[in-house]
Amino acid sequence: MTNDSQISAFLADYIGLYTRDALPRWRELFLPGATATSLNADGSVTTWGLDAFMERQRNSFASGKPIRETLENTNAQRTGNLASVRSDFVWTDGEVSRRGRLMLLLIVQRDQPLIQALTFSYEA
Numbered sequence: 256m257t258n259d260s261q262i263s264a265f266l267a268d269y270i271g272l273y274t275r276d277a278l279p280r281w282r283e284l285f286l287p288g289a290t291a292t293s294l295n296a297d298g299s300v301t302t303w304g305l306d307a308f309m310e311r312q313r314n315s316f317a318s319g320k321p322i323r324e325t326l327e328n329t330n331a332q333r334t335g336n337l338a339s340v341r342s343d344f345v346w347t348d349g350e351v352s353r354r355g356r357l358m359l360l361l362i363v364q365r366d367q368p369l370i371q372a373l374t375f376s377y378e379a
Contacts, residue, residue: 262331262338265361265368273324275316282309285370286362294376308373320349326357336363344375354378 265284272281282305291308293301303311315322329342338361346353355377361368 259331259333259338261363261366262333262340262361262368266326266329266331266340269359270324270326273322275322278309278312278316281312285373286364289370289372291373292375294374296377296379315348318348321347322349323347333361333363337361338363338368346377 269281269284271277272284274281285305287305289305289308291303291305295301324347325345326342327345329340331338331340333339340357340359340361342357344355344357346355355375358372358374359370360372362371363369
């Protein structure tokens, strides 16, 4: 995954806190001005500000289905207070799983990595 213990701990929180009950704590992994962007199947792009993205997550969890995400083939690079993470992921919503690709841009602020930008796409 990464030999940077701070980034490894951050990624463990990113996955571990991605639950209905921990979603408010998951939000704390993002900078207030963070954006999330999805490349859609038709080639278009959708971008959300943090509040809209978190509402999207809350709505997903409101379905009551067991939702989780796992990371695979993760590569993190850090230079000073900037880091990037690229990873394959599997997002599971109940019994349906979708594979995709995730990229995170992180800023380390007061020794805490935080997401400035999250970009993802699902495999066709």
